[in-house]
Amino acid sequence: MLEFDIQDADLQPDQWRQELMDPACGGYVSFEGWVRDNNEGQRVLRLEYQAYAALALKEGRRILDEAQQKFPISHAKCVHRVGALDIGGMAVWVGVSGGHRDECFRACRYIIDEVKHRVPVWKKEHYVGGDSGWVNCEACAGEH
Amino acid sequence: MLEFDIQDADLQPDQWRQELMDPACGGYVSFEGWVRDNNEGQRVLRLEYQAYAALALKEGRRILDEAQQKFPISHAKCVHRVGALDIGGMAVWVGVSGGHRDECFRACRYIIDEVKHRVPVWKKEHYVGGDSGWVNCEACAGEH
Amino acid sequence: MKTVHIEYFAVLRECAGRDTEAVSTAAETPRQLYAELAARHHFPALQSIKVALNDEFSDMSAALKDGDTVVFIPPVAGG
């Protein structure tokens, strides 16, 4: 099973973890991205995620396919949240199961690294003090 | 928070995951070791784990301390199951939270690798056909 | 002149003040089109803008066709 999704409701890792269970699997690795209360020295109040869904779903699926080609895993799933998130909220979840732990760790890391670089999702940080900015958009941070 | 434990009841990762939550943390990585239905070409029916608890608890705690010294993580917890486990059962759980994903992945991997090599826990595999053997004990496998 | 359908996201959506628009343009490439739109909507200078044509990654030098859906992609920041 390889599945990439985007949703604007809270993520449900407990449920998805069960979808990855398989009697042939000895290892399971998961990653969760949580909204931190700080980023690059600024106090963050909340985040807002926006996705270009049509392309994000294709690119996310390609990343999962690549992970399965590179590493002998059995199942992988990744779901990205969009919309408003408070501190502590879960922005992204990745789960991987496979025969042994080595491929699970490598594949999980590969998936989240690639998702962060390639999947068209953007986040806007709202800071203590009222400022806000789109992350990775240095020319415009603080303007909006 | 750094905590290592051994228990003979089913592991409860959902509960422990919440103990690792922290508004300063942006990443969370967990590993679960599941009982596979096969090992080195043999069909496995079930497993039995035994621990030398007094020393295992000390050594497990040392491993968590080392992980926190090597990587800038915030919290880590590891719990190992003992007793009888069926296929699909969870034998060990590791959870790590920290500021960023890199240190969480590295620390989680470090912890499970060291636990598997250093913590005095043994497993006996029961195979289809009635044989059984203590894993990593080649001289005696199949004898008992 | 061709007509292209544009979808905006993130900082570009904020600058443009809209999610989508249909534009009549003489631009031959996404690069030319971006320059045109950046002037009109006062987009910030973005060193590494990417583009998708019809929901697939493309090239800023690709040939724009009448009826294309165009999405300019500022640096992403998921997770």
Place this chain on the structure above:
Amino acid sequence: MKTVHIEYFAVLRECAGRDTEAVSTAAETPRQLYAELAARHHFPALQSIKVALNDEFSDMSAALKDGDTVVFIPPVAGG
């Protein structure tokens, strides 16, 4: 002669047919004690046996003292 308290785990527990025993021995080191017990209980040949004295990892050449708790550790296999 000294008396040591021994705890058995895993394959050693199965061979010895017991969890613990108190042994009177002239052995000076865990290595000597292991040879004595292996002969008595028909332990399998274990290339990489380790030892803990009083619940801390120790050395097979350490000095055994009267009253020590001794645990021989076959290759571990957790997770």
